Amino acid sequence: MTSLIVRSLITEASANNMPRGGRKGGHKGRVRTYTSPEEIDAQMKEEKERNKQEQEQDEAGAARNDVTDDRPPGSGSEDSDDENSFRRRAGVEGLIEIENPNRVAQKSKKVTQIEVDEPKQLSRREREEIEKQKAKERYMKMHLAGKTDQAKADLARLAIIRKQREEAAKKKEEEKKAKDAAAAAAAASRGVNSLTLN
Numbered sequence: 001m002t003s004l005i006v007r008s009l010i011t012e013a014s015a016n017n018m019p020r021g022g023r024k025g026g027h028k029g030r031v032r033t034y035t036s037p038e039e040i041d042a043q044m045k046e047e048k049e050r051n052k053q054e055q056e057q058d059e060a061g062a063a064r065n066d067v068t069d070d071r072p073p074g075s076g077s078e079d080s081d082d083e084n085s086f087r088r089r090a091g092v093e094g095l096i097e098i099e100n101p102n103r104v105a106q107k108s109k110k111v112t113q114i115e116v117d118e119p120k121q122l123s124r125r126e127r128e129e130i131e132k133q134k135a136k137e138r139y140m141k142m143h144l145a146g147k148t149d150q151a152k153a154d155l156a157r158l159a160i161i162r163k164q165r166e167e168a169a170k171k172k173e174e175e176k177k178a179k180d181a182a183a184a185a186a187a188a189s190r191g192v193n194s195l196t197l198n
Contacts, residue, residue, distance in 0.1 A: 122130070143151045 139148065142148050146152065146155055
């Protein structure tokens, strides 16, 4: 009987110590692996080389396309059609035939075909933003000219403050003159007293 009690206590204690996910360890106990700076540098170099190779291939492909475009239609156009069809068929598109009349094929435009002279159509938000900026500029010009209500109120407030400061300055001067006069009178009275004492 005591052995049953001891076993039940042991199983309860071991159940309390088990991780929440069961017997397998949690994510916090795993060994962390870090990549060394040398490995990172090597990976970055490989990526740069791949990018350079892709750019060179793109440039070479663009040069080939320019040469094929300059050819007359009867000479060698079959090879370029095969290449273009292979490019179009690459990936999932080669596996799935799409017959969607609403699907618009993306056509790449050359730089010479793009018209820069056309005015860009602005969205409603862009138009509103531009109008808002223009209205703000107009208001600031009128405000600086003193034609807005706020500018008039500011100028009136400034005039009142200037008057108050001028009056305060006059009072200080009068007080200073009064003190000087009082000091002079006191000095004169001391001088008279000092003469009488001598």
